[in-house]
Amino acid sequence: MSLLMLFRRRDSAPVARERLQVLLAHERAMTGGTDLISVLQEEILAVIGKHVTLDRDKVQIKLDRGDPVSTLEIDVEVPSLLRAAAFGSG
Amino acid sequence: MAQVVVVTSGKGGVGKTTSTAALGAALAQGGESVVVVDFDVGLRNLDLVMGAERRVVFDLINVVQGDAKLPQALIRDKRLENLALLPASQTRDKEALTPEGVERIIGELRDKFDWIICDSPAGIERGATMAMRHADAAVVVTNAEVSSVRDSDRIIGLLDSKTAKAENGQKMPKHLLLTRYDATRAARGEMLKTEDVLEILSIPLLGIIPESQEVLRASNLGSPVTLSNPASAPARAYAEAAKRLKGEQIQISIPAAQRTSFIGKLFGRRAVA
Numbered sequence: 001m002s003l004l005m006l007f008r009r010r011d012s013a014p015v016a017r018e019r020l021q022v023l024l025a026h027e028r029a030m031t032g033g034t035d036l037i038s039v040l041q042e043e044i045l046a047v048i049g050k051h052v053t054l055d056r057d058k059v060q061i062k063l064d065r066g067d068p069v070s071t072l073e074i075d076v077e078v079p080s081l082l083r084a085a086a087f088g089s090g
Numbered sequence: 091m092a093q094v095v096v097v098t099s100g101k102g103g104v105g106k107t108t109s110t111a112a113l114g115a116a117l118a119q120g121g122e123s124v125v126v127v128d129f130d131v132g133l134r135n136l137d138l139v140m141g142a143e144r145r146v147v148f149d150l151i152n153v154v155q156g157d158a159k160l161p162q163a164l165i166r167d168k169r170l171e172n173l174a175l176l177p178a179s180q181t182r183d184k185e186a187l188t189p190e191g192v193e194r195i196i197g198e199l200r201d202k203f204d205w206i207i208c209d210s211p212a213g214i215e216r217g218a219t220m221a222m223r224h225a226d227a228a229v230v231v232t233n234a235e236v237s238s239v240r241d242s243d244r245i246i247g248l249l250d251s252k253t254a255k256a257e258n259g260q261k262m263p264k265h266l267l268l269t270r271y272d273a274t275r276a277a278r279g280e281m282l283k284t285e286d287v288l289e290i291l292s293i294p295l296l297g298i299i300p301e302s303q304e305v306l307r308a309s310n311l312g313s314p315v316t317l318s319n320p321a322s323a324p325a326r327a328y329a330e331a332a333k334r335l336k337g338e339q340i341q342i343s344i345p346a347a348q349r350t351s352f353i354g355k356l357f358g359r360r361a362v363a
Binding site: 011012013014016017019020021023024027028 | 209215235239240243244247276279280282283286290
């Protein structure tokens, strides 16, 4: 048990290295002017906002900046009234 | 041609002031005329590390605002006649540093000295940007630790965009000074290795300063480590870094894990005795 913990401790530097590489890749892109993920987030919400009254408190955004892929999860609560209207017309 | 060098890091506590004092003294020991300038307005400490805290009369802000002439504010080192200190103000705030005033003073210092070493405050606010503003080269002080490396990366970005040199479309030469390095821990995989930090920040290495009790001892005594104990491992590393700063090609000695701990033990015993 203690041996295993010792072994784990020894491995912390490679973790630090990898975390830094991923983080800095994103931060450098940001200071370059555009943060694609943030731009996407704003534009997607704007498009939805055109058709639905968006309650910003009911929008959940999860972001995971990773390597090689980042994920952006946008969870929008659409009022049921609109959904009924959409079904009715469709 | 005078060289203006900013010693910067973003993060606090990584060894900017210690490195400014040691590099400045090492250059002076090599015969260059040097001034070390404290830009940490409000939290000055270079005077203390240099052992000149009781001799401060006027400071950088007094000169910026025209209340004192530059020669009145410069403090000559008692050990090295070709080393001087321009202290920061302890009472004023960083807003008193005007771009015009700083430019004028750097210009005056260029006429008097071969080397102007600017000790930057931590952070990325006015004090830090003023310290790097007129630099010809930068020494980025970094510890092999995640937050320090991240902040150094940020500072490198600022050096490449917010300095006079960058705005004129010129390249800012940047040098990495890895401080408080513990080769034993790096070898065990507990600390980022030199290669890791170099690969991540991708700027050339100026030197590796081993973690050592001699650094604290030097600041206790108010003496740059290259003067307090020139034979010690950190002093030798700083002396070599200073030579590289002058453009000399010297092989970088990466402190061997085994040897550092042996030397460490040796110093430990001597301190007890």
